[in-house]
Amino acid sequence: MQTIFLVFLFLLNMIAFYIIALLYVKVSKFNNLEMKQQKLMEEMDNAIGAYLTEMKDENERLIKIIEERQQKDDVYHAGSQGDTMKESNTDKIVAQAESDFVLKSPKIPVKMALKSYQSMPISAKKTETDKAVEDPVQETAAEPIEMDDRSLAFSMQQQGMSVEEIAKQLGKGKTYVELLLKFR
Numbered sequence: 001m002q003t004i005f006l007v008f009l010f011l012l013n014m015i016a017f018y019i020i021a022l023l024y025v026k027v028s029k030f031n032n033l034e035m036k037q038q039k040l041m042e043e044m045d046n047a048i049g050a051y052l053t054e055m056k057d058e059n060e061r062l063i064k065i066i067e068e069r070q071q072k073d074d075v076y077h078a079g080s081q082g083d084t085m086k087e088s089n090t091d092k093i094v095a096q097a098e099s100d101f102v103l104k105s106p107k108i109p110v111k112m113a114l115k116s117y118q119s120m121p122i123s124a125k126k127t128e129t130d131k132a133v134e135d136p137v138q139e140t141a142a143e144p145i146e147m148d149d150r151s152l153a154f155s156m157q158q159q160g161m162s163v164e165e166i167a168k169q170l171g172k173g174k175t176y177v178e179l180l181l182k183f184r
Contacts, residue, residue: 047178047179047182047183050175050178050179051179053175054173054175054176058173149170149172149180150180152166152169152170153166153170153180153181154180154181156169157181163177163178163181
C-alpha cells in the first residue's frame with residue numbers, strides 16, 4: 001500500500017514539475033515580447049523626435065523668410081510710396097516666395113492608382129515598374145502615372161541609392177526620407 005502511495009506522489013511531483021516548466025516557458029516568452037515592444041517604442045520615439053526636430057527647423061526657416069519679407073516690405077513702404085516699378089518687383093518676389101511654399105497633392109489619388117496597379121497583368125507591372133525605377137522623377141507624355149514620395153524613395157533604395165542621394169533627388173530632408181523608408 002505504501003509503495004502505491006509513494007508512486008502516486010512521485011507521479012504528482014513529476015506532473016507539478018512539468019506544469020512549472022511550462023509556466024516558466026510562457027513567462028519567458030512574455031518577457032521577450034515585452035522587451036521587443038519596449039525596443040519598438042523607443043525606435044518610434046526616436047523617429048518621431050527626429051521628425052519633430054526637422055519640422056522645427058523648417059518652421060524656423062519659414063519664420064526667417066517671413067521676417068525677411070516683412071523687412072523688405074517695411075523698407076519698400078518707408079523708401080518709396082509712389083514708385084510703381086518697385087511695387088511690381090516686390091509683387092514678383094512675394095509671388096515667387098508664395099509659390100515655393102505651395103503644397104502639391106498627388107494628381108491621381110493613391111487608392112485609385114493602387115487599384116489600377118493591382119488590376120494590371122504581372123508582365124505589365126514589371127515593365128512599368130522598371131520604367132519608373134530607371135528615371136522616377138522624369139515624366140513622359142506616354143506615361144501619366146505619378147509615384148508618390150514613399151514609392152519613389154523605396155524604388156530608389158531598391159536600386160542601391162543611399163539615403164542622402166534619395167533625399168537630394170526628391171528634394172526632401174534626409175530625416176524625412178529615413179522615416180519614409182522605415183515606415184513603408
